[in-house]
Amino acid sequence: xxxxxxxxLDLLRGFEEYLPQDQLQFNALIDLIRRNxxxxxxxxxxxxxxxxxxxxxxxxxxxxxxxxxxxLAEAGDDEAANKGALRFDLTVPLARYVAxxxxxxxxxxxxxxxxxxWRGETPQAQKGRFREFYQCDIDVVNRDQxxxxxxxxxxxxxxSVFREMAIGEFRIRIxxxxxxxxxxxxxxxxxxxxxxVLRALDKHDREDAAKIRHDLEREGMRPGSAGQLHELVxxxxxxxxxxxxxxxxxxxxxxxxxxxxxxVAAAIRQFGVPDSAFLVDLGVVRGLDYYTGTIYETTxxxxxxxxxxxxxxxxxxxxxxxxxxxxxxxGISIGLTRLFSRLREAKLLQPLDRTPAEVxxxxxxxxxxxxxLKMAAALRGAGVNTEVYLEAAKIDKQLAYANRKGFxxxxxxxxxxxxxxxxxxxxxxxxxxxxxxxxxxxxAVRSALKNES
Amino acid sequence: xxxxxxxxLDLLRGFEEYLPQDQLQFNALIDLIRRNxxxxxxxxxxxxxxxxxxxxxxxxxxxxxxxxxxxLAEAGDDEAANKGALRFDLTVPLARYVAxxxxxxxxxxxxxxxxxxWRGETPQAQKGRFREFYQCDIDVVNRDQxxxxxxxxxxxxxxSVFREMAIGEFRIRIxxxxxxxxxxxxxxxxxxxxxxVLRALDKHDREDAAKIRHDLEREGMRPGSAGQLHELVxxxxxxxxxxxxxxxxxxxxxxxxxxxxxxVAAAIRQFGVPDSAFLVDLGVVRGLDYYTGTIYETTxxxxxxxxxxxxxxxxxxxxxxxxxxxxxxxGISIGLTRLFSRLREAKLLQPLDRTPAEVxxxxxxxxxxxxxLKMAAALRGAGVNTEVYLEAAKIDKQLAYANRKGFxxxxxxxxxxxxxxxxxxxxxxxxxxxxxxxxxxxxAVRSALKNES
Numbered sequence: 084x085x086x087x088x089x090x091x092l093d094l095l096r097g098f099e100e101y102l103p104q105d106q107l108q109f110n111a112l113i114d115l116i117r118r119n120x121x122x123x124x125x126x127x128x129x130x131x132x133x134x135x136x137x138x139x140x141x142x143x144x145x146x147x148x149x150x151x152x153x154x155l156a157e158a159g160d161d162e163a164a165n166k167g168a169l170r171f172d173l174t175v176p177l178a179r180y181v182a183x184x185x186x187x188x189x190x191x192x193x194x195x196x197x198x199x200x201w202r203g204e205t206p207q208a209q210k211g212r213f214r215e216f217y218q219c220d221i222d223v224v225n226r227d228q229x230x231x232x233x234x235x236x237x238x239x240x241x242x243s244v245f246r247e248m249a250i251g252e253f254r255i256r257i258x259x260x261x262x263x264x265x266x267x268x269x270x271x272x273x274x275x276x277x278x279x280v281l282r283a284l285d286k287h288d289r290e291d292a293a294k295i296r297h298d299l300e301r302e303g304m305r306p307g308s309a310g311q312l313h314e315l316v317x318x319x320x321x322x323x324x325x326x327x328x329x330x331x332x333x334x335x336x337x338x339x340x341x342x343x344x345x346x347v348a349a350a351i352r353q354f355g356v357p358d359s360a361f362l363v364d365l366g367v368v369r370g371l372d373y374y375t376g377t378i379y380e381t382t383x384x385x386x387x388x389x390x391x392x393x394x395x396x397x398x399x400x401x402x403x404x405x406x407x408x409x410x411x412x413x414g415i416s417i418g419l420t421r422l423f424s425r426l427r428e429a430k431l432l433q434p435l436d437r438t439p440a441e442v443x444x445x446x447x448x449x450x451x452x453x454x455x456l457k458m459a460a461a462l463r464g465a466g467v468n469t470e471v472y473l474e475a476a477k478i479d480k481q482l483a484y485a486n487r488k489g490f491x492x493x494x495x496x497x498x499x500x501x502x503x504x505x506x507x508x509x510x511x512x513x514x515x516x517x518x519x520x521x522x523x524x525x526x527a528v529r530s531a532l533k534n535e536s
Numbered sequence: 537x538x539x540x541x542x543x544x545l546d547l548l549r550g551f552e553e554y555l556p557q558d559q560l561q562f563n564a565l566i567d568l569i570r571r572n573x574x575x576x577x578x579x580x581x582x583x584x585x586x587x588x589x590x591x592x593x594x595x596x597x598x599x600x601x602x603x604x605x606x607x608l609a610e611a612g613d614d615e616a617a618n619k620g621a622l623r624f625d626l627t628v629p630l631a632r633y634v635a636x637x638x639x640x641x642x643x644x645x646x647x648x649x650x651x652x653x654w655r656g657e658t659p660q661a662q663k664g665r666f667r668e669f670y671q672c673d674i675d676v677v678n679r680d681q682x683x684x685x686x687x688x689x690x691x692x693x694x695x696s697v698f699r700e701m702a703i704g705e706f707r708i709r710i711x712x713x714x715x716x717x718x719x720x721x722x723x724x725x726x727x728x729x730x731x732x733v734l735r736a737l738d739k740h741d742r743e744d745a746a747k748i749r750h751d752l753e754r755e756g757m758r759p760g761s762a763g764q765l766h767e768l769v770x771x772x773x774x775x776x777x778x779x780x781x782x783x784x785x786x787x788x789x790x791x792x793x794x795x796x797x798x799x800v801a802a803a804i805r806q807f808g809v810p811d812s813a814f815l816v817d818l819g820v821v822r823g824l825d826y827y828t829g830t831i832y833e834t835t836x837x838x839x840x841x842x843x844x845x846x847x848x849x850x851x852x853x854x855x856x857x858x859x860x861x862x863x864x865x866x867g868i869s870i871g872l873t874r875l876f877s878r879l880r881e882a883k884l885l886q887p888l889d890r891t892p893a894e895v896x897x898x899x900x901x902x903x904x905x906x907x908x909l910k911m912a913a914a915l916r917g918a919g920v921n922t923e924v925y926l927e928a929a930k931i932d933k934q935l936a937y938a939n940r941k942g943f944x945x946x947x948x949x950x951x952x953x954x955x956x957x958x959x960x961x962x963x964x965x966x967x968x969x970x971x972x973x974x975x976x977x978x979x980a981v982r983s984a985l986k987n988e989s
Contacts, residue, residue, distance in 0.1 A: 090590050090857055092636045095616045098584035100633065102640055103647065106580045121892035122916045124923025126941070127559050131551035131668055132585070132652060136608065137543050147609040150617060154656055155589065156600040161656050163548045163667055164603060180553065183545045187555055189940040191927060194556065199585060203607055203614050214616055215584055225927060232905070232926040243916075353906050355913050404543055439574035452685070453806050460808050463575045463696075470577025473685040474644060474678060487642040488579070 097204075097214030099420065104489065109423055111435055112248065113197060116219045116417065119244045120195040123236075125221050128194050130176040132201075133167040138179050141404040148203045169201040173220045174401075174414065181224055182405035191225040191233070197419075213420050222414030224401055229411040231343065234377040234397050235350030237415050241381060241393055242356045244417070250431045252384035253392070254360060257347065258367035260374050260396070261340030262329060266315065266365075269332050270308045278372055280304070285368040287317045288390075315365055322348060322363040329365075347377050375399040379415055389425040393417045441468040442528055443485040447478050447497040454501060458494060458524060465525045467532070485511055492531045494524075510534060550657075550667030552873065557942065562876055564888055565701065566650060569672045569870065572697045573648040576689070578674050581647050583629040585654075586620040591632050594857040601656045622654040626673040627854075627867065634677055635858035644678040644686070650872075666873050675867030677854055682864040684796065687830040687850050688803030690868050694834060694846055695809045697870070703884045705837035706845070707813060710800065711820035713827050713849070714793030715782060719768065719818075722785050723761045731825055733757070738821040740770045741843075768818055775801060775816040782818075800830050828852040832868055842878040846870045894921040895981055896938040900931050900950040907954060911947060911977060918978045920985070938964055945984045947977075963987060 094100065101109060117127075139149055151168040158164035170176050173196045181192060197219045204212055221240060223233045238255045245253050263284075264277065272280050283298035292313060299309035320328070326348075329341045344363055351361055369378045376397030383389050395415030402410050426432045442462055444455050455471050462469040470490075472481045478495065485493045495507040495516075506524060509516045510531045519527035547553065554562060570580075592602055604621040611617035623629050626649045634645060650672045657665055674693060676686045691708045698706050716737075717730065725733050736751035745766060752762035773781070779801075782794045797816055804814055822831045829850030836842050848868030855863050879885045895915055897908050908924050915922040923943075925934045931948065938946045948960040948969075959977060962969045963984045972980035 089859075090594055091588060092591070092632055092858055094584055094636075095586055095588060095620045097616060098586060100581070100583050102637060103579035103581055106582060110580055121921050122919075124893060124896070124921060126556035126892060127563055128553070128556055129559060130553050131547055132654075133548055133551060133668070135544060135548060138545070140608075141543055147607075149608050150605045151608050152603045152622075153606045154600075155593075155602050155604050155621065158656070161667075163550060164656060167548045168608065169605075179545055183547075184555060189937055191937075193923065201585075203611070203617060214614075215586065228927075230926045230928065236924075236926060350905075353909055355909065405545055406542075439579060440577060443577070452803075456806055456808065466575075468574050468577060470646065471689075473683045473689060474681075475683065484642055484644075 095214070097212075099213060099215070099424075105427070107438065108432055108435055109419075112419065112423060113217075113219070115247055116244055116419070117195070117197060119240065119247060120219075120221055122243065123193075123221075123240045125193045125195040125240075128177075128180060128196055129198055130170070130173070130180055130196070132169055132199070133163055134170055134176060134179060135166050136168045137166075138405075139168050139170065139175055141175070150201050150203055171202045172200055173198060173218050173416065174222070177220070177222055177224075177414075178402035178410075179405055181410060182402040182408075185406060185408060191223050191229070193221070193223050195219070195221045213424075216418060216420035219417040219419050220395075220414060222401075222412050224410050224412035227409055227411075229397075229413065231346060231376070232350055233413050235347050235354055237395070237413055238351050238361055238379065239354035239356050241379075241415060241417075242360050245381070245393075246360075249433050250383065250426055251386070252359070253381055254362050254384055255356070255379060255381045255393075256362045256364040256367045257344070257351075258363065258365055258378050259340045259344045259347075260376060260378060261336055262344060262365070263340075263368065265332060265334050265337030265340050266312065268334055268336055270304065270312050272302070272304065276302045281368055281372075282370050284312070284316050285370045287313065287366060287368070288387075292317070316368065317366055320364075322358065322361075325363045325365060343376060369394065369396055371396075373398045373400075377413070383431075386425075386429050386431070389422075389429065392422045392425075438489050438491065439468050440470070440488050440490045441532060442470070442492045442494060443481070443488075443490040444469060444471045444494045445478055445481040445485070445496075446472050447495065448501070449475065451496070451498075451501055454496070458496075458506065461525055462528060465529075467525070467528060482509075482511075492528055494528075548667070550665075552666060552668070552877075558880070560891065561885055561888060562872075565872065565876060566670075566672070568700055569697055569872070570648070570650060572693065572700065573672075573674055575696065576646075576674075576693045578646045578648040578693075581630075581633065581649055582651055583623070583626075583633055583649070585622055585652070586616055587623055587629060587632060588619050589621045590619075591858075592621050592623065592628055594628070603654050603656055624655045625653055626651060626671050626869065627675070630673070630675055630677075630867075631855035631863075632858055634863060635855040635861075638859060638861060644676050644682070646674070646676050648672070648674045666877075669871060669873035672870040672872050673848075673867060675854075675865050677863050677865035680862055680864075682850075682866065684799060684829070685803055686866050688800050688807055690830075690848070690866055691804050691814055691832065692807035692809050694832075694868060694870075695813050698834070698846075699813075702886050703836065703879055704839070705812070706834060707815045707837055708809070708832060708834045708846075709815045709817040709820045710797070710804075711816070711818055711831050712793045712797045712800075713829060713831060714789055715797060715818070716793075716821065718785060718787050718790030718793050719765065721787055721789055723757065723765050725755070725757065729755045734821055734825075735823050737765070737769050738823045740766065740819060740821070741840075745770070769821065770819055773817075775811065775814075778816045778818060796829060822847065822849055824849075826851045826853075830866070836884075839878075839882050839884070842875075842882065845875045845878075891942050891944065892921050893923070893941050893943045894985060895923070895945045895947060896934070896941075896943040897922060897924045897947045898931055898934040898938070898949075899925050900948065901954070902928065904949070904951075904954055907949070911949075911959065914978055915981060918982075920978070920981060935962075935964075945981055947981075 154164040279302045296309045367380045374396035378396035380391040381393040397413040401412050459469045459471045493509045504521045505518050508527045607617040732755045749762045820833045827849035831849035833844040834846040850866040912922045912924045946962045957974045958971050961980045
């Protein structure tokens with residue numbers, strides 16, 4: 084239509100999309116994560132994008148960040164428009180899901196969920212903050228009680244994921260909420276100030292010491308204590324040193340937390356995670372108040388600027404607002420959109436070992452369509468992704484398209500090849516070309532696909 | 537928390553979620569569709585859930601059905617809340633995507649997209665109408681011109697998908713917009729009335745003849761013509777009969793459309809789709825006005841009540857509102873949420889040949905955790921999905937959990953087994969149990985997994 088009707092095409096700020104090559108790489112990460120989650124016996128669920136607003140705001144949901152739905156025209160009795168809003172995480176929908184389907188689920192309920200969430204945060208691409216992004220969550224939820232072993236298993240799943248992702252050295256850092264609360268007790272922080280102090284401490288890796296100490300003092304701590312507490316939380320130590328420092332705090336809460344941390348650390352080793360991949364670290368604080376036991380964050384050793392790529396923790400009651408059943412659990416979440424964006428910037432993504440664009444059947448001779456289609460059908464029957472070039476174009480243009488789209492092999496045949504029941508199999512990476520007889524086509528293509536990788 | 541705080545848990549009307557067993561089956565369908573799309577050389581893209589409102593309303597988007605975003609609290613300068621709305625299909629986002637990234641894409645651009653869309657329609661579960669649902673789309677878009685062969689290829693992709701889905705006999709029904717417009721000309725329908733008449737005809741398989749004729753008369757047709765046109769469109773005929781009836785209409789538009797239909801039908805056969813799986817059918821009308829050539833619908837032969845499970849068509853200009861480049865294309869869309877719901881009701885879904893819940897390692901002896909974990913690690917290393925039961929529970933309860941969750945094999949070992957370096961491998965379907973030595977564990981489990989299927 085007319086030039087004057089042009090509409091602004093830019094994406095909404097905080098929303099992202101990829102070109103096909105990047106989408107393929109993103110999808111490969113999702114497949115990898117999903118395969119590892121399933122390897123550990125987690126089953127998939129998906130929940131609707133929109134929930135009742137009161138479900139989302141019941142527990143920890145900051146109203147400020149929630150997108151509600153409305154209708155451009157009159158909504159009538161449309162519940163979604165009148166009462167619905169987009170989920171901001173996958174934990175609240177999980178709580179609602181477990182409460183709603185409690186009788187139909189097998190406990191311990193181990194679920195994974197890989198879906199988009201929406202948050203009205205200020206988008207800052209350079210900090211990897213988006214308004215729409217993927218989360219990849221696992222949770223183990225049981226009725227009444229949950230073994231502490233579940234807290235040790237979670238890092239082993241995450242270890243399996245990031246090891247296969249081959250994104251360099253990483254460390255799953257763990258801490259324990261009891262330890263943190265015990266320390267605050269020892270530093271004389273009154274119960275009512277605990278959430279504020281935790282939120283201030285949670286920023287220790289993003290803000291400078293002066294700012295954190297100032298915030299702690301605003302929560303009522305004396306300058307000396309604020310400094311000591313900040314130093315304790317932000318200091319870099321190995322697991323053994325951290326555990327011995329904690330041994331000096333004698334309150335029962337600290338001692339209980341220390342014992343839990345020691346047990347979880349020992350079990351994590353039994354679950355096969357080497358010491359090089361996890362760390363007991365008092366700097367793991369987590370802002371959310373529903374965590375009660377082990378808490379997790381994960382960082383790339385060589386790229387601390389990327390921040391935590393995966394975090395979560397243990398909670399004592401998942402769905403108290405929705406059901407009377409006590410549902411303790413433990414979970415962790417990979418913020419995949421952010422992780423992907425950072426890995427791409429840091430050039431840490433592995434090249435794909437497989438592309439869906441495998442073979443392009445070029446079509447020099449329009450009269451021979453049926454023969455081209457038969458070759459394609461034979462290859463597809465053997466599981467080889469095959470496209471037939473259907474537009475009228477010179478062979479050079481067809482090969483240029485093949486290269487641009489990332490095909491690995493092109494088939495070339497015209498009258499003379501067909502007369503001899505032959506086809507040329509061209510490896511687009513090495514530019515090698517060999518002739519294959521009709522009946523050995525599949526084999527010849529397979530060997531060309533292998534040669535290249 | 538307290539009983540008095542309970543919140544309503546029901547999903548918003550028109551929104552769905554599944555239990556894990558159903559989710560697995562749904563995911564298997566998505567995997568199958570994706571594999572087939574890739575087999576034909578389509579590349580994946582995803583677009584943001586929200587677009588600028590003016591993008592969505594530019595072309596065919598009925599404002600009435602669009603969900604806009606807003607914020608529960610003050611939105612400030614949040615573009616998404618002030619200007620954003622959820623997509624209602626995947627075609628408008630594709631148009632915006634191609635216009636935005638035109639220079640970075642290889643043409644012909646063949647993309648698939650499997651994502652959720654949202655429509656504020658009146659939800660009617662019994663008719664399979666949802667407010668949030670998955671669409672699985674493929675489109676081929678080229679610059680300036682597009683070969684009619686692309687119109688013949690689309691049915692071959694769909695044939696490949698539904699054949700593998702094994703949901704019984706189906707027919708891809710095709711028609712041509714030129715034929716329809718030519719017929720309306722012959723029946724004296726003025727240009728301005730064409731959209732209204734097409735919309736009336738499009739309902740012929742859902743409404744009775746009297747209602748359709750009444751609607752046609754309201755568009756200005758005489759009763760005699762309305763009856764003849766309705767009979768022509770709704771009559772059940774084989775492809776050959778339909779083509780010969782069309783031969784009698786001599787206007788150039790009808791003749792051109794007939795020639796296109798004949799050519800596409802011949803090419804569809806060359807693409808390997810048997811006559812039993814497609815049909816030239818004047819009853820395919822499609823309400824949308826942007827189609828200009830071949831149009832498609834797909835029905836299950838044994839279950840006409842399910843309605844069209846896949847539809848689309850050829851268009852001459854995808855993105856006229858967004859770019860000056862002429863972008864002709866052809867596409868088709870599977871409404872998967874609706875299809876899944878109908879297949880489930882009609883009990884047409886194939887049982888899964890593979891479940892992620894393969895092996896449960898039961899844990900009779902808490903002291904031997906490390907041994908249980910080693911077995912699990914060995915199995916996972918061999919690609920076998922394996923869960924370790926981590927809660928303290930009697931063996932009967934553990935086996936009940938294994939059955940409930942659908943595990944296929946349970947491993948059972950206690951002190952006496954460990955003393956002999958043995959483990960019991962129990963096939964949960966056949967209830968057979970055999971003892972395996974430590975070093976033959978993987979092999980024994982593999983053979984138990986195979987036996988069952």
